[in-house]
Amino acid sequence: METKVIKWGIIGAGKIALKFAEDLNTVENAKLYGVASRNLKKAKSFALKLNADVAYGNYEDLALDPNIDAIYIATPHSFHKAHSLLCLNHKKAVLCEKPFAMNSDEVKEMIATSRQNNTLLMEAMWTIFLxxxxxxxxxxxxxxxxxxxxxxxxxxxxxxxxxxxxxxxxxxxxxxxxxxxxxxxxxxxxxxxxxxxxxxxxxxxxxxxxxxxxxxxxxxxxxxxxxxxxxxxxxxxxxxxxxxxxxxxxxxxxxxxxxxxxxxxxxxxxxxFKYTTIGYSYEIEHFNQLIRDGKKESDVMPFNKSLQLISTLDHIRKIIGLDYS
Missing domain, CATH: 3.30.360.10 (Dihydrodipicolinate Reductase; domain 2)
Incomplete structure (x- = not known):
């Protein structure tokens, strides 16, 4: 059987997104199809540099694009929940950069939305895949x-x-x-x-x-x-x-x-270990296979690990008096 090519979109066009896109372009049967930024000029420049097919000046247009299978979210932490929900509600598989969200409540809402839409969601804790x-x-x-x-x-x-x-x-x-x-x-x-x-x-x-x-x-x-x-x-x-x-x-x-x-x-x-990529390629390959297999949750970075991680961070914040509200 022919291996399905996974077409990716990226929300956010900063440094992490650039590194991710560079590695994405080394992965077989995967393609950077689109990128979105609040600044259309920045999105177009990113798309040109990384050989993406389309560039959008807003995130919803990327989430609505029928050609895209998966979306990598590389915006600041406080936007992770909103951007994940946007994509999940448009039935797009979501790989969201760490931390998954700002607190446990947000992460629980993301997981619930993933399950409601029967759509793949995973925290991009790339270290676990290295x-x-x-x-x-x-x-x-x-x-x-x-x-x-x-x-x-x-x-x-x-x-x-x-x-x-x-x-x-x-x-x-x-x-x-x-x-x-x-x-x-x-x-x-x-x-x-x-x-x-x-x-x-x-x-x-x-x-x-x-x-x-x-x-x-x-x-x-x-x-x-x-x-x-x-x-x-x-x-x-x-x-x-x-x-x-x-x-x-x-x-x-x-x-x-x-x-x-x-x-x-x-x-x-x-x-x-003779690495030849920046290192994002390993989580990308894993995520691509999850999509091909019809999985809705990773077995390597499952929801319970993300919940344990964010709950621990919440606890540490409480101890040191770091309140984002």
Whole structure:
């Protein structure tokens, strides 16, 4: 049988959308068909650069386009729910950038709308699809070095402070936690599960967005020390200290990277996964196959994982006093 070509649309024409589109163009039997931005000129420029067939100056026209099978949502966090609902209500499969939405209530509404329309929806947590990350999760599951007793995971960079930038704009979900802290949090949840107790402390910009968040997840026999910051460059590694060795996902752990295994005698091995794309190609291929198979929910990034992630982020926000309302 001939493999169905999945035609994609993208809502939003920023940096993440550009990276996604570049990888989409490397995936077999997939095509970037359309892009939409509130700025038509920007949409046309994006379409020209990435070989899309059509460009729209509003999002609804893209959602209405009968040629499009799937839509990737790459707008700021605070718009994820509205744009997902728009596409789902027009029966378009939705891959929505992380964080799925601003809080658990929004995520629950998105999931309910997906089910009501019998239409595929998935959070674009691309890390879970990367071969090196899947490899590490399997090592942990198989207790390659015994049980994990400590996890250290961080993500930090130091952009120039600009209150007009999405990164610092609290009204659209800016700040370290939702933007980059989600990755260390996900590293803990995906490897160790839900913690028994969470400690958290944060610093804030004058805009009200969090500048830095430090977290400790407590488990029965392990602790996870997590950090997100917009105040400094960090190594952005994930280090799993185990009973009989150490598993380290090297910088930057959430994207294509290498893995170092060190046994209890200090012998180390570096594993290179020979990545040839930015890394979005893996979630794209998975999503395309879900569409071809008629699936309405991913088995790799299912709704319960997205709900666990957003609920944990909600809890951390409550502890540090970060309120977006």
């Amino acid at each position: 071969p090196h990350y899947q490899y590490v999760l399997q090592l942990i599951k198989n207790k390659h070095f015994g049980n994990v007793i400590k996890l250290e995971a961080d993500f930090g960079f130091h952009p120039v402070y600009d209150e007009t930038s999405r990164v610092f704009d609290k009204s659209v979900g800016g700040g370290s936690l939702l933007d980059i802290g989600i990755y260390p949090v996900f590293a803990a949840l995906s490897s160790l599960g839900e913690p028994n107790h969470i400690e958290a402390d944060a610093q804030f910009f004058s805009s009200g967005a969090d500048a830095e968040c430090k977290m400790v997840f407590h488990y029965n026999n392990a602790k996870a020390y997590l950090k997100s910051t917009l105040l400094e460059e960090t190594k952005t590694e994930a280090i799993f200290h185990c009973e009989n060795g150490m598993i380290k996902i090297n910088s930057r752990f959430h994207e294509p990277s290498t893995v170092t295994l060190t046994d209890k005698n200090g012998n180390s091995e570096l594993l290179d």
